[in-house]
Amino acid sequence: MGFLPQALREAGIAAGRIRTVAFTHTHLDHIHGLVLPNGEDAFPRLSRLLVPRAELGLFRDVARLERFHERAEPFEPGQFLGADIEALAAPGHEAGHTCFRVTSAGETILIWGDTIHVPSLQFDRPELTWEFDTDQERARASRMHLMAFAADNGYCVAGAHLDSPGVGRLSRKEKGFRFEPL
Numbered sequence: 377m378g379f380l381p382q383a384l385r386e387a388g389i390a391a392g393r394i395r396t397v398a399f400t401h402t403h404l405d406h407i408h409g410l411v412l413p414n415g416e417d418a419f420p421r422l423s424r425l426l427v428p429r430a431e432l433g434l435f436r437d438v439a440r441l442e443r444f445h446e447r448a449e450p451f452e453p454g455q456f457l458g459a460d461i462e463a464l465a466a467p468g469h470e471a472g473h474t475c476f477r478v479t480s481a482g483e484t485i486l487i488w489g490d491t492i493h494v495p496s497l498q499f500d501r502p503e504l505t506w507e508f509d510t511d512q513e514r515a516r517a518s519r520m521h522l523m524a525f526a527a528d529n530g531y532c533v534a535g536a537h538l539d540s541p542g543v544g545r546l547s548r549k550e551k552g553f554r555f556e557p558l
């Protein structure tokens with residue numbers, strides 16, 4: 377929501393080094409970071425812009441990002457975006473909502489996009505959905521599956537709407553899950 381350049385600086389990542397951007401889905405709070413508030417490209421060396429195939433049309437409806445429309449390259453669930461980055465289907469929140477499973481140095485993190493929006497409720501009660509889930513039944517099923525998948529495999533998770541620092545580990549707790557921030 378406007379703080380992506382600052383967050384990258386804090387993480388010590390130069391925006392000029394980023395060549396690939398992959399969207400988990402095309403909701404506006406997840407895609408407008410391509411453009412800086414002054415209208416310039418946020419990633420001047422961008423060479424690959426990956427968009428879930430099911431949401432190419434949604435992406436191309438966003439007029440402010442028109443100069444990126446033709447560059448968008450569709451990807452599918454199951455596809456590897458790099459040697460250690462696999463796209464996993466997580467539909468419901470949006471038609472093409474996708475997680476990225478990233479493996480590095482023997483550890484795995486699931487970058488799960490908008491699997492959770494309200495951490496104070498949905499870890500304890502993962503069955504809860506809300507109005508911004510386009511298909512609430514599928515969103516619920518995806519969330520229950522992904523949380524169990526991450527907890528049972530000892531994966532870290534990272535989510536766009538998790539509280540700071542946005543990264544942690546999941547374990548099972550009663551009917552829900554416990555989130556331990558890293």
Ligand SMILES: [Zn+2]
Binds near residue numbers: 401469490
């Ligand atoms: Zn969203």
